[in-house]
Amino acid sequence: MFYETIATLVAGFAGGGLVLLLNKTLRGRLPRWAVPVGAGIAMIAATMANEYGWYERTKSTLPEGFTVIQTVENKVFYRPWTYAVPFVERFVALDAPSLRTHDAKPALRIVDAYLMGRWSKPEKMVVLADCDTGKRAPLLDGASFSAAGDVTGVNWFAADAGDPLVTGICALEATS
Incomplete structure (x- = not known):
């Protein structure tokens, strides 16, 4: 759970950073709320990936038999x-x-x-x-x-x- 929380936070920073870079590329044409929204969407996507990937990850680590x-x-x-x-x-x-x-x-x-x-x-x-x-x-x-x-x-x-x-x-x- 600790690692998933860290991964979610890192995804939030990455998502916000990507929107910030996009805003710099567009010379500030994006609204001010775009960076936090980008961070939130990235965090939700990371959470969903962890939820849906847990079963297959856990199943693949089961011992033979x-x-x-x-x-x-x-x-x-x-x-x-x-x-x-x-x-x-x-x-x-x-x-x-x-x-x-x-x-x-x-x-x-x-x-x-x-x-x-x-x-x-x-x-x-x-x-x-x-x-x-x-x-x-x-x-x-x-x-x-x-x-x-x-x-x-x-x-x-x-x-x-x-x-x-x-x-x-x-x-x-x-x-x-």
């Missing part, structure tokens, strides 16, 4: 351009190499999911999915597994058909 399964777009009234083209504010990525299964219960899959937000640090969540029933559960303290692969101590969530988390986990190929 990460798969983005869901994005959340945002529209905000004080950013009217977002109504025309919403920007991605959050997304969920699965760490495919972390996929764990049990030989006796291959439909039960455990994977690390990462919740990434524009202005927040990444959060890791370990998720258990039952691909046969379409249920999922966060793995918290108190969950236990038997030698046969049965799970106890979890709060199952009956996901809707097409739930991106269950669909994404069940689409991963088991490597072990």
